[in-house]
Amino acid sequence: MTAPTAEPDPIDCRSIDDVVAYLAGLKVWARDMSFREITKRINEHRKKSRIPEPAKLATVNDCFKTGRRRLNWDLVIDIGRALGLSQAGVTRLEQVCRLITARIEQSDVADVRDSIPTGRPEFTGRKNEGQLILDGLQEAVRSQRPGVAIIHGPAGVGKTELALQLAHHVIREGYCADVQLFADLHGFDAQRPACSADAVLSGFLRLLGRTSADIATLPSVEQKAARFRHLLTGKATLLIVDNVPGPESLAPLLPGLASTLVLVTSRNRDGWPGLAAQLALQPLSVDEGMTLLRRFDVGDRVDAEPEAAGLLVDRLCSGLPLDLVALGGQLADPAESTWTLSDHAARLQRFPRDQVQRPALAGSCQGLSPDARRAFRLLALLPRDDFTVHETAILSDIEHAEAEQALAELFNRHLLLRRHAGRYRFHDAVAEFARHLLYQEEPASAQHAALARLRNATTKVVTMRRAPVPPPH
Structure with a gap:
């Protein structure tokens, strides 16, 4: 096998498996250096740096195996250094590892709310499709059984919007007056993993008034699900679960109560048991x-x-x-x-x-201004789909007022959704398009610089928050 001449760049790594593949390519670039030699070089570096813990050959070998849920990022960076990465390459690898770490940790952050988001005012059509879902839910209410309906279809076909419109119709009709809950599982976001059931249930329990101390006494998903069911028993509840990757992600979140109506959206059409209604949403005529x-x-x-x-x-x-x-x-x-x-x-x-x-x-x-177009593609670097004016200004290296104007322009062009004043988000399909522009139009060096600005600003804020308060005079 012929080794590539240019130093491999980790900038395209978006997951642990991507990093493993990158390390394998880096090993080839380093003339297929043996695992024993890699381990030896790591330990020589650690000894010089006075790092007491030596690397083990088996542990180094494991870093080249796919299918792992976790990696020791310090060891990954040491492997890169041992394989001959330049200091700039080591720095880039470290930045990528930080980004992937943030993405993995996001599965433990639930996107939940105790109200149903407002639908778009320009919504049109879908009368027959909506009635199919409503008829199924109404029959479930009449027969006193759990009402779960799913809307599935491709990205951009309007699944979430139809679910929101139906939810507000149900509320206007006087159903589900006690509790309304919404969760976005981000099951099809290339930049982050789907929210875990544990995180979503913890978020729901907090919205229903449980304290962190209460939730800490429920270590398993099963215990949290049982408490969730108990809190909803006898309450007329409407639950939307958006962007569900599959039935296994949904099952722990279903209370299984006749008093609860559940609307689900997914790109996955197969394997959904026990539904009151199922709709394969098609493009508009x-x-x-x-x-x-x-x-x-x-x-x-x-x-x-x-x-x-x-x-x-x-x-x-x-x-x-x-x-x-x-x-x-x-x-x-x-x-x-x-x-x-x-x-x-x-x-x-x-x-x-x-x-x-x-x-x-x-x-x-x-038709976007240069500031708005550049902000649009640089925002695709973030490991999540929502962001603030402040983050936009830092990533784009522009003033706060210019960032506000750029985001307003993107919002007016319907390229962004606005959660509330000062905070915006991508639709997942728009985020994919923004990443397409990012890789086409933004040099790797500019991407590194944008991430470095954001990282430095975040570090500065954390340092300020941790600074000791001076004693009173």
């Missing part, structure tokens, strides 16, 4: 897509150019509400008020389909 575009179109262009509108809906946006809303942001932009729908279609058709899978998102990004 051309007519429904045109109705959605009319909500953004201030110049009646949809009705004036039905053929161009149909092309935009069916072929260029594939009937996906996420892409259609992004296109709607372009139609509503005063700077593009003179553009015809044919102009918009021509622009989107120019994007190569083998390079850009979602031309409507690409079109929305094309």
Whole structure:
């Protein structure tokens, strides 16, 4: 096997298995150095650095095995150094390890709320699909059995939005008045693992009034699930569980109570037992897509150019509400008020389909200011899908006011969702597109610099918080 001449760069590592594969490639680059020699060099370095604990040959060997849930990052960095990484390469590897560590720890951070998020005002269509779900839940209520309904389909098809709209309909009809809970499991986010059932149940218990001390007495998932069920017994409850990777992730979160209605969204269609209703959500029809575009179109262009509108809906946006809303942001932009729908279609058709899978998102990004476009792609570096103005300013190396303006521009273009003032988030499909732009347009050195700025700012804040309070004079 011929060793590559350039030093391998770890920048594309996003998981433990990626790091293991990177180490294997680095070993080849180092002329297939033996594990014994690697261990020897590590221990020589540790001895010089006065690190008392020597590395063991078997432990070093284990770092090259895939399928691990944890890695000793200090040992990984020592292996990189032993294999001949430059100091810059060691620094990059350390940064990547920190990022992956933060991502792994995120599975223990639950995204839960004690209210149902507000749906989009421009929501349209889905009458028959929504009625199918409502009929199934109503039958479950009549027969006094748990009502669990799932909406599954591809990214961007509008699963979460339909679930939110149905949830608010149920609430308006007077059901589920006692408790409303929402959890996003992030089951399909390439930048972070799905939230663990333990973390979600702990979050629910806190929202239901349990203290950290109470929850600490329930070490197992089974114990937390039993307490969750006990707290909901006899209460009319509505629960949304969003972005569920599969049935095994959902099962511990289901109270199994007749008084509880549960709406689930997933990209996974198989293996869901005991459902009151199941819906495979399809893209919008051309007519429904045109109705959605009319909500953004201030110049009646949809009705004036039905053929161009149909092309935009069916072929260029594939009937996906996420892409259609992004296109709607372009139609509503005063700077593009003179553009015809044919102009918009021509622009989107120019994007190569083998390079850009979602031309409507690409079109929305094309009209952005330089600050907003750069912020959009740099935010994809974060190991989570939500962020603040402050983090955006640091990553993009711009002033706070400029970051506010950039985020407002992205929000107005429907490329971001806003949780509340000052805090924004990506839709997971938009985050994937932002990462596509990041790898295409942002040099690796600029990515490293952005992460270093964020890390240094975070370290500074932690240091300030830990600083001792001076005694009173």
